[in-house]
Amino acid sequence: MRKIFISGGAQGIGRATAEKFLSEGWLVGIGDVQPAPWAEGIENLIVTHLDVTDPESWDKALAEFTAHTGGELDVLDNNAGIIIDGPLADEDPARIQKIIDVNVTGLTLGARAAHKYLKATPGSHLVNISSASAVFGQPGIAAYSASKFYVNGLTEALSLEWEKDGIRVVDVMPLWAKTPVADVSAASVRKLGVNLTTEQVADAVWESVNPKNRWQRGRLHYGVGIVDKLFYVAGQWAPDRVARLVTKIVAG
Template identity: 60%
Template sequence: MPSIFISGAAQGIGRAVAERFLAEGWTVGAYDIAPVTYTADGTPRTLITGHLDVTSAGDWDAALKDFTSHTGGTLDVLDNNAGIIMDGPLRDADGAGVAKLIEVNCTGVTLGARAAHPYLRRTAGAQLVNMASASAIYGQPQIAVYSATKFYVAGLTEALSLEWRRDDIRVLDIWPLWAKTPLADVTASSTRRLGVRLTPEQVAETVWQALHPRNRWARGRVHHGVSTLDKVLYLGRSLAPDRLARLLTRVIAG
């Protein structure tokens, strides 16, 4: 069976991705700093769970070693899903909270990619998928640090998509708007003006489709939107001059 390792899989989008791939018969590794309490229903579904602090290189090495002991040492997909958020004006932000947010969302994703590379390299057609965000289309006020970390994820994804080509590892990311998870429980104006409409299952379905491209053109895509709105916003930003993009973001985010 093909295998996928998911960080931040205890709840929300991570759990939805785990359940989507379990339904397709994959061997799923659901790891998190919080306990993973759900189980796989029926056979031949295989769910491996474990502890993972994504900010620890040692934890990444141990978790991937544990999971791949069930897969013959190979890994088809790493889903760098784990992430946290904080909101409010940057001037009022707790310094330790800012550092932790950057550590989880940036360092965690980077350490995950680094640790997974040896396993992905030995698996034909392996893929790395990172969880970015529509907040990386243009920097978002009130969630400025979170938004900036997603720019980092997008940049890392683009760089690795080129760096890992010789190893036959496809690298991509997912850019959803607000989804109905604890991550959306913030006071950012965009949650009110755009709404929190996506479900974790919709994002999980986009992950599934992105990892199973229909043709060569689809396989070449690096950034993947989820809803029609975030796709339109992404396209608009790519075509609009900075002044117009800034104005549109002011209207949306306030």
Template identity: 60%
Template structure:
């Protein structure tokens, strides 16, 4: 049986991912600060504070005690958002986003590495966001942490290549979870159309490449629109990208 560990998996995208992999016959570890209501014979649940190194080590030790030490996928899913202009945000709200979305992702990768390297063809999956393609006003800190996820994914993909660990990330637009309950203008203008189930399906597809060409991919969108935005940003000059994003996100 193959095994996936999901941080922040008790709700939202993480819970949908857990359901998808359970349906495919995997053993799933859902570790979070809140209780998970899902029940399944192949589900393992536990506590995890992603901002604490000791919590990561304890959670992964707990899960791999059930799996015989095997870890096929770590899904760095946990994330938080606090909207508002940076000048108006409380320092605690800024710190929380950086601690969970950036520091927590890095700690997760660090803690999972010893387990992933023992399983050839294993994956580290981190949840980024289309808001990290070009920094978005009203969610600037959140956008910055998701751009961090992209850079970390690229760097670890090179660092861990020798260990046969594939490192990828997912860049969806607004999905129908509590994170989308924000006053950010981009959420209103672009709409919230992606379902958690679509994100879970994309994670499944991304971690099951059919050939060497697909295996070489690093960044994954979920909908046609976020795929277009990602590709357009990397082809467009900065001035053009700024104009486009201003139209999409400025109040």
């Protein structure tokens, strides 16, 4: 039985991902600061308390989960994340610090804590949940968008650093999905709508850790819907001034 641990797994994309992998016969662990009453009594599901901003909490949660797996971990899904919106100049510094603590520090601590378990497991994966807002910085959600650029950078760095350890590192970059994260005033929500389901994002996570051939295994960044995949391709190939103009129209 293969094993996945999902941070922020109590609700939203994390819950959908847990349910997806459970349906495929995996042993699933979820860690969250929030309770997960839906998870009670489900076979092959282990729930632990996890504060992603606390390195000791990461160590404890992963130790509890891997006590059931012989010390192995096929996938860490670094899913936990939060958002703030509005003009950056008007934002409360404490809220800015919080989003960096969760989206940047928390994700990094998760990767660090999971490394020894992933290294012990042939064919293992680290999956970081990023965002289409990491294609070009988004006004109105500047701190969130910047935190997701960090996610992509960490994915790329660790894909090289951990290659020698047999760990494949990828990220998933959805546009707005139907979760509380999309309950913001960002212009892109109004103009593009919230069209992705949590199940679609979970399917993309599944695809990312089950590449069908060597070409797919070489991918680092996974889109979810047609729109976010087009944004990613355009962001890679369009000149900066074109990408900026498109972003201004969509999100300005």
